Each structure stands twice: as structure tokens, then as C-alpha cells.
Amino acid sequence: MLQSKFTRKRSGLVAITAASALMLGACAGEGESSGDAGLAPAVQEGVGAGYVVDYSQYGDAYAGTLTVTDVPGMCSYEEMSKKDYSGQNLRVLSHVPPVLGEPAELHARQFEELTGATVTVEQVPFPDIFSKSQLSFQTGVNAYDVIFGGSQWLGDFHSYYAVVPEVYLENSELADSTDLVKQIAQWNGETKLYSIDADRHYLKYRTDVYSDAVAQTAYQEAYGAELAVPTTWTEYNRQAQFFTDTYAGGGWSPTNQPEGIDFYGSVEVMARDNLMFSAFISRVAPYAKHPDVQGGFWFDENMVPQVNNPGFVRGLEDFVEAVNFVPPGYSSFGLAEEIGSFGKGEAMFSYTWDDAYVEANQASSLIRESVAAAPLPGAEEVWNRVSGEWETVSGGVNYAPYISWGWTAAVTEASPVKTLAFDYLCFFGNKANHTIDLTIGRFGVNPARAENFDAAFWTEQAGWAPQAAESYIDTLNTYETNTNRVFDLRVPGNGEFYTAMANGVAEALAGQKTPQDALDDVAAEWESIIERIGADAIKDSYQAVIRLEDNLD
Amino acid sequence: MNKLYGRLFLFPGLLTLIAIIIFPLLFTIALTFSNWSVANAGFDWVGGRNWAAMAVNERFWAAMLRLVPLSFLTVFIQYVLGFAIALVAWRGIAARRFFRVLWLVPMMTTPVVMSVVWKSIFNETVGPVNDVIVGLGFSPIAWLSETTPAVVAIMVAEIWQWTPFMFLLLLAGLLSLPREPFLAASIDGAGPVRTFLQVTLPMMAPVSIGAIIIRLIEASKIFDTVYAMTNGGPGSSTETPTYYIYLTGLRNFDLANGATLSITYLLVFIALLTIIAQVLTRLSKPRGV
Numbered sequence: 157m158l159q160s161k162f163t164r165k166r167s168g169l170v171a172i173t174a175a176s177a178l179m180l181g182a183c184a185g186e187g188e189s190s191g192d193a194g195l196a197p198a199v200q201e202g203v204g205a206g207y208v209v210d211y212s213q214y215g216d217a218y219a220g221t222l223t224v225t226d227v228p229g230m231c232s233y234e235e236m237s238k239k240d241y242s243g244q245n246l247r248v249l250s251h252v253p254p255v256l257g258e259p260a261e262l263h264a265r266q267f268e269e270l271t272g273a274t275v276t277v278e279q280v281p282f283p284d285i286f287s288k289s290q291l292s293f294q295t296g297v298n299a300y301d302v303i304f305g306g307s308q309w310l311g312d313f314h315s316y317y318a319v320v321p322e323v324y325l326e327n328s329e330l331a332d333s334t335d336l337v338k339q340i341a342q343w344n345g346e347t348k349l350y351s352i353d354a355d356r357h358y359l360k361y362r363t364d365v366y367s368d369a370v371a372q373t374a375y376q377e378a379y380g381a382e383l384a385v386p387t388t389w390t391e392y393n394r395q396a397q398f399f400t401d402t403y404a405g406g407g408w409s410p411t412n413q414p415e416g417i418d419f420y421g422s423v424e425v426m427a428r429d430n431l432m433f434s435a436f437i438s439r440v441a442p443y444a445k446h447p448d449v450q451g452g453f454w455f456d457e458n459m460v461p462q463v464n465n466p467g468f469v470r471g472l473e474d475f476v477e478a479v480n481f482v483p484p485g486y487s488s489f490g491l492a493e494e495i496g497s498f499g500k501g502e503a504m505f506s507y508t509w510d511d512a513y514v515e516a517n518q519a520s521s522l523i524r525e526s527v528a529a530a531p532l533p534g535a536e537e538v539w540n541r542v543s544g545e546w547e548t549v550s551g552g553v554n555y556a557p558y559i560s561w562g563w564t565a566a567v568t569e570a571s572p573v574k575t576l577a578f579d580y581l582c583f584f585g586n587k588a589n590h591t592i593d594l595t596i597g598r599f600g601v602n603p604a605r606a607e608n609f610d611a612a613f614w615t616e617q618a619g620w621a622p623q624a625a626e627s628y629i630d631t632l633n634t635y636e637t638n639t640n641r642v643f644d645l646r647v648p649g650n651g652e653f654y655t656a657m658a659n660g661v662a663e664a665l666a667g668q669k670t671p672q673d674a675l676d677d678v679a680a681e682w683e684s685i686i687e688r689i690g691a692d693a694i695k696d697s698y699q700a701v702i703r704l705e706d707n708l709d
Numbered sequence: 710m711n712k713l714y715g716r717l718f719l720f721p722g723l724l725t726l727i728a729i730i731i732f733p734l735l736f737t738i739a740l741t742f743s744n745w746s747v748a749n750a751g752f753d754w755v756g757g758r759n760w761a762a763m764a765v766n767e768r769f770w771a772a773m774l775r776l777v778p779l780s781f782l783t784v785f786i787q788y789v790l791g792f793a794i795a796l797v798a799w800r801g802i803a804a805r806r807f808f809r810v811l812w813l814v815p816m817m818t819t820p821v822v823m824s825v826v827w828k829s830i831f832n833e834t835v836g837p838v839n840d841v842i843v844g845l846g847f848s849p850i851a852w853l854s855e856t857t858p859a860v861v862a863i864m865v866a867e868i869w870q871w872t873p874f875m876f877l878l879l880l881a882g883l884l885s886l887p888r889e890p891f892l893a894a895s896i897d898g899a900g901p902v903r904t905f906l907q908v909t910l911p912m913m914a915p916v917s918i919g920a921i922i923i924r925l926i927e928a929s930k931i932f933d934t935v936y937a938m939t940n941g942g943p944g945s946s947t948e949t950p951t952y953y954i955y956l957t958g959l960r961n962f963d964l965a966n967g968a969t970l971s972i973t974y975l976l977v978f979i980a981l982l983t984i985i986a987q988v989l990t991r992l993s994k995p996r997g998v
Contacts, residue, residue: 283960290962294750312747418834429940429956484833487854487943648748652961659768659945666856666944684762688963689748 203237203270209588214262220519222595222617227587231328233270236583241273241576248277248580249288250304254598255491255511256353256563260304263584270583273576282306283429286651289313292568301571302580306561307340307349308644309651311697314343317566318574320350328582329590332605336636339709340562340643343700349564350581352590354604356635357438357532357558359392360498360506360513361385363623364411364526365399371410374402387553389439389474389533392505393481396421399504400481414501414522421481423494423503423512428662430490433654435508436661437642438558440471442535445556447549447640449542450706454645455698456541459691461682463657464675466546467539472671476664487666495597499523507532509560513628514597517620524620528627531634532557557635558642559704563600591617603632643704647697649689656681740968747962759969769970772950773977778860779935779949780928783867788921790868791875792913796905798876799883809880816873824937827866828853831938856946859939863947866934871927875920882916883909914993922986929978950974 207226211218226233250260257279264275278300280288285305292299293316303313310317324330325347333341333351341349365371366383375383375398386392400421402408413419425435444453444467451457462468479486483502491508498506499515501523506512516527534555537546548554565584567577583589593601594608595618603609609632614625635641645653660678663669669677686694703709741760744753763769798809815823830836831852839849852858890912894904932951935941941948941956954974958967 287959287962290747294962427940428942428944429960484849484851485854487859487939488828649746649961652747652963655956655961662942663944666854666942666946668856668944668946688744688746693748 203233205234207233209233209592211262211592214265222592224588224591224617229328229587230323231579231582231586233266233583233586233588236267236270236579236586239271239579241271241579244273244573244576246273246275246302246573246576246580247300248275248302248304249285249300250277250279251285251563251600252279252281255600256304259584259589259593259596259599259601263589264580267580267583271579273580275580282431283651283655286312289316296570298568298570300568301573301577302565302567304352304563304565306644307564308561308646308654310343310348311646311650311700312648313566314348316569317348318569318571320347320567321578324350324578324582329585329587329605332607334604334606334609334636336559337562337604339704340559341564349566350578350585351562351564351604352581352585353563353601355509355560355562355602356632357434357508357560358510358631358635359385359530359532360516360527361530362410362501362504362523362526363528364413364523365504368411370408371399371402374398374408385528385530386505386533388536389442389471390536392422392533393474393477396478396481396505410504410526412501412523412526417501418483419501420483420503422478422505423489423497424475424478424482424486424506425489425491425494425508426479426482426486426662426665427488427490427493428658429655431508432490432661433658434558434560436472436475436657437560437644438507438532439475440468441556441558441642442533442538442554443467443470444539444541445554445640445642445705446538446540446547447554447556449540450702452698452702453642453705454701455695459686459695459698461679461686462541463682464672464679465539465541467541468675469671470535470539472661472664472675475661476671479665487662492598499597501526509600510602511597511600513624514595514602516597517614517618517624518595518597519619524624528623529631530627531555531631554640555638556640556642557638559635559644561644562602562604594618609633609636639707641705643701645698646701647694649685649694652685652689653682656685737968738972740965741972743965745964746966755965759965762966763969763973766970768945768948769950769953769973771945772948772953773974775860775947775949776929776931779863779867779931779947780925783864783871784921784924784928786864786868787872787875787924788917790872791920792879792917794872794876795879795883796909798880812876813873815870816877818870820870821933821937823870824866824934827862827869827934828938831862853939854943856943859943859947863931863934863938866938867928867931870934871924874924878916878920878923879913882913882920886912911993914989918986918989918993921989922982925982925985926978 205228208223209226210223211221228234248260248264251257253261261277261279264277267273268275285303286309289300289303289305290312293313320330330351334354337351337354338347341347341351366385372383375381375395378398379394383395386395399419403419409419425432444462444465453462455461482489483497489497491511494506494508495512495515497503498512499521513527513529515521516523518524532555534553536553537548538554540547565581567574567581571577590601590605593599594603609629611622611625611629614620614628615622644650647653657678660674664671664674739752742754742756743751744755745751794812798805802808831838833839833849833851833854836852838852843849850858852862886909890908891904894908899907930951931949932955935947935949935952939947941952950970954967954970957963957970
């Protein structure tokens, strides 16, 4: 539709602009790599029934990773080795390693060896995936066959993505995806995203603090309340601050605290352009997502932004408070830093994605026996945007888990090698690869299929402690059934909306503005974005989000 | 006939000029009057809407003001340090050639790589700067998490990287100075300070102005250091115009607004640098001549 606006004359101009913009984009920093193009045999020796998948042959980074036997199926090693894609090129746009970029590259190499295809994986920072995709689509240069990215961009890109063929939906591992994952992959009833991951934010905590008698007594004396895993953000902040101060005061540290590692209350993603918007949404959701209010979390029925309503402001106030109990250098803390920090035992709490939890449970982790998972904290009261009042829900605590996009992949509609592209994705997510990928925290691949929701898998195959595995699966299961969930703003201009929000939140974190002023400015910017893009276009797309929020599908 | 040949020979050069300078500039100007954004790929005419939005865009103008410390002040410090080092090298020191090469090393390293190195140096937990500060008995500084320290950290990285450029130009200028004025000053009994102020400095004025203007043009486009060290943070406190334009135009794909900000930046700096060059030229002229 959009491309039809171009005239022939303009397309020449556009090509030059595209070239210039691509050069500019390149300046922003990217890495490009390609595998052993054309040299690989179409059928790799030794790939047949019972083939043992062992990543360790791909370098020291994979020493000690799980090895599994290839699982028969249309995407298996055995089946892929029967295909011959020699002479065909696949262009993949992915995230920088390790999160998703590393498995994308690893599976590209494996796929090349099995099929003889040439796979070029371009790896760029998260926001650049969006801009590079957009540039490719708008200018019609068709630079990529496969794009890995966040599902929240579906509102922008659905018309450029190919529908996933039925054969993959029915016969591949996609069929085992949970209902929630299947819903997220769809746009107006058509599956446009190839799900390789499912994401939700949840709480990770150190069990050796809660089982520590000294910590229990000290907390009881300070607050007159029993030390228990926080059920609200208020409790979360209070405990995080208390144990940060207690540790800093000297004389106490968690029972299993690794030597030489300082201890802080919480580690959070606070780097402005590095997924901080997601952490903020988790902080805000229980204050602003009322279970009885339907018709929009992000906007009301008249497309008035809700980003500065009292619920959002309260969440931001909590987030700002967290600056006092996170490790130094918070403004540079992106997802990778959060994973590393919690994984090495630097914090009592962490939330956002699974990766930090998987990292903390890996064999090399020094806190492996001392972590557990729980649902995200809730709020004692929630803002009702219809009544304009704070309200308390039945049960006392309002929970509103954030289903934070999830890595997905899509094959572009304009790709000349769609079958090859879908086969690559199919191979990426085959049972053997998916099983191993789940256990490597830095990969960013998390449970998305029914078979993954089994504590026995995590204890027996991944070697997790029973409490870690059971609390993890229990937590994930509550998210599948919760009906007060928050989803991403999957509308045209998602990147602009989130960038504006992240900037406002960052300004509040840095003390440049009060939370209210910062979010008022965000709301004003959102209104100008709506005006620029068009309220009708955004409203149309937002209806699909509301269907998810209000459980209408 | 000869005239025709002459014009024909000029044609390829002219065509290249139009293709790589005139056309992109006109295209960008045209973009500023359009609604080309993430959802609207095309030249939908919107009149002066983008220009009106630019005029009241507080974030953009705050980023422009931020260039006062991040570019203007750093260039001034680079000039002072570069001049001092050039004077030392000019006067002659032991192992002069070795030191000349050593002083050039920062400039020859890749800016974005060095920015990452500086980010590690200023790391608030494991960085050596805080180690030294704590070792001296002071509290660690939140180098990249608080506004003023973050600005200082970026300034340090910029000064370290680009002082050698100043050194190189100023040393070349010093080496090209005639000896006679210095001999005359010496015969008149002028000391080193007076010789510097009344002979060296005035004679170095043309080179100094050139070096300062060249560096100002470059420094005002500061991007890589900010991108690698702070991403414009904490908050937006180290966001520069080029970084903001990058976010607007390439990350958000709001090409129309990005183009408007780019053209505004271009116009402002053409005007500003013209004024600065004229002021410096006037100041450098000997009084009473």
C-alpha cells in the first residue's frame, strides 16, 4: 500500500536516499558476518537418525553445554541435511550477540553445513533492527529475507511480512506453542511471526536472604513485618533498600554471597536506549492496568494517551526510587548488564526476562542453589481511568504481568527465497536446538512451547535446583492464565512512542524532571506522534492490542 | 570551439557535484516540508509544520546548548594543551621523534573504540579512575550516572583524542615561523613570556584560527563518543544535536523531522562559525595597525 505512493521518478530519488541512510546506519555500528559460503556439503557426514547435537564443536564458548539427540521432525538435523540449497543466499538481520545474535549466527553456520546454503547474518543493536528493517521496506530495496526482532513491531511491519505457511504451523514445533505465543504471532487472524521465544517479566530473588535468620530478625525489627518475598512494588523497594543499606553498613552479607562481589538490593534495566522501556512498563502495569476497565491501557477510547495518568506516575516514582539501591552505573545498565549482574550474585532482586535467571542457574553460577522465581510484584491500589480514582481490587493486590514482546522472526514478503528462509527458522527452532538454547542464558531463548513448562526438564536436563525449577514453572503458568495482562503497544510508530517514553523516564531517573513533569512531556510528544501518523491508523491497529488486553480472542 | 571543449570537460565534475552535494541537500530540504515518517513513506506536503515543531522542540535546543561544554570548551582546552605540547616539541626535548609519534597515537585510534575504552576507565564499579579516587580516600564518583560527571567524562575522552590534532597543526605552524622576529625580540631583551605573547602568539594567529575552526566544525558533530559512552544519558544530559537527529531520523524513522533538525543545525552552525571566525580574525590583528 505504502509503496504504491511512489512514482517511478521518485523511486530513483529514494534509492539515493536509501544508500545515504544505509551509510549513516552503518556508521552507528554494526557487525556483519557470514559463514562458510558455498564450501559446505549439502549432506553432512554423520547426520542421520540418532545424530547427537553438540555445540561444543563450535568453540570454547559452548564447552559444557547440554548435548541432545536430534529429534525426528521436518526441521530436524536429519531432515535438513537432505535438502540442498547450494548456491542460494539467505540474508538475515539480527540482534548483536549474545542475546539472539549468537544463536542466529550459530544456527546459520549449522544450517550452511547441512544444506549448502550461504547465510549472511547482519547483527545490529536492538533499535537499529527497527530502523534498518523500516529502511529496507520503505525504500523497496528488500535487503533481508529473515528479520529477527520484537513482536511489538508487528503493527508497523505486518504488511511487509509473509504469512507463515500452514505446513510449518501444523507440523513443526510451532504447533506446540502456547496459546499466548500463538496469539502474539498473529495479526488479524494470520500468523505473521515465526515464534522462537516467549517472554514475560517476572521476579527473580535470592533465597539465601529469606532463609537467613539474621536478615529475618533485622527486617522484623525495622519494619515490624515478616520478611517474605515481595508481593507489591512498595515491598520490593523497601526490602531492596533495607538490604542494600544493611550490606553497605558492614557485618552482614547473604549466606551464599560470592566472595569479592558486592551486594545490592536490585538490578534493573535503566539504560535509556537499551530496553529500559520494558522495565518501566513492568513497574507501572499493576498501578495502571485495572482489571475491570476495558478498552485500552495505553490510550482511552478517544485516543488520549494514558502515559501520564496517576498510575503511570506512581510506577515511575517507584522506579526513580530504585536508583538508590541498584549497583553503581545504573544509567548504563542494559539487559546484558542485568543478566551479568544478577547472574554473578550482585543483587537481591531482578525482574524482566528469563535470561538473568537462566544465567544464575547455569552450572558455573556461584548462586545456583540460592535463586527462585515469583510473579512480578503487584500494587496495593490501581488507578481507574474511567472513574478517575484509586481503587483496591479484591484480594488486596492488583497483579498485571507484562507480556514483554518476545523475540520473533519473520520472513519478508519480498524475499525471493521464502522456502529457504522458513526452513532456516524451522531449523533454528527445532526441538534439539530449542532444548539446548533454552539452557544457555545469554541466548535469550525462553520457554514458548507446552513441553517447556515442565519442572523435570529444568532439573534433569539443565541441572537446576528443584526450588528454582518449580518456582519458575509455577510463575510462567500463572502468566498463561492471568487475565489482567499488559501487552506492548503494537501500533504504527511503536518505536517513536517507546523512544519518547524511554526518554521521559530516563530524565526522571536522572533527576532532570519530576516523574509527573517527565510523563506530561511524554504524553505531549505522544499526541504529536498521533497527529503526525494519524489517529485513525493507530486506533485501527490498537484494536488488536485491546483484544489481547481484554482477553477477547 | 575551445570554450565548448572547456565546458564539456567541466561537465563530469559538475555532474558529480550535483549528484553528491546539491541533490542530497535539495532532497533533504524538500523532506522538511513533507510528512515522511515511519507510517507515511512519501512526500506528502505539510507546509511549515516541521519547522514550527522544530522551533519549539526544547530537547533539540537543549542539545544545541550542550555543545558549549562538549564542543566549544573542549576545543578551547585542546587548543591550549595542543599549543603547550607543540611549544615543548618545537623547543626541543630528548627523544623528540619518539614523543612526536606518541602524541599522535590518540588521534590515530578509532574514536568509537577509544570511547568504549574510556567508558571502561570511567566505569563506576571496576574503572581505574574510581579506584584511584577511592585509594586517595575520597568517595567514588558516579561518572556515567550523574549529569556533570558524565559531561566531564565525555570532555576528557574528546580532549584526549583530539589534542594531538591541535598539536600537529600548531607544531607545523611553529616550524614555519621565520627566525628573525625572535632574534629581534631577544636582542631587545624580551623574556620568554613576552616573546610568546607579542611574537609567537600573533604570528601563530592564522594557523590557530584555522585549527580552531576545523576542530569546531568536527567537534560540534560529536556523536561516536556520546553513543559509546553514555547513549546521551543519564536522562538526556549528554545528548548532542547529532545524536538527537540520529534518534529522530534513523531510529524512529521520522525522516521529515530529522531532516528539519539537520538543516537547522547546518544553518545555525554556518552562521555561528562565520561569526566566530570573524571575531577571532579581528582579535588576532595587531592593535593600532
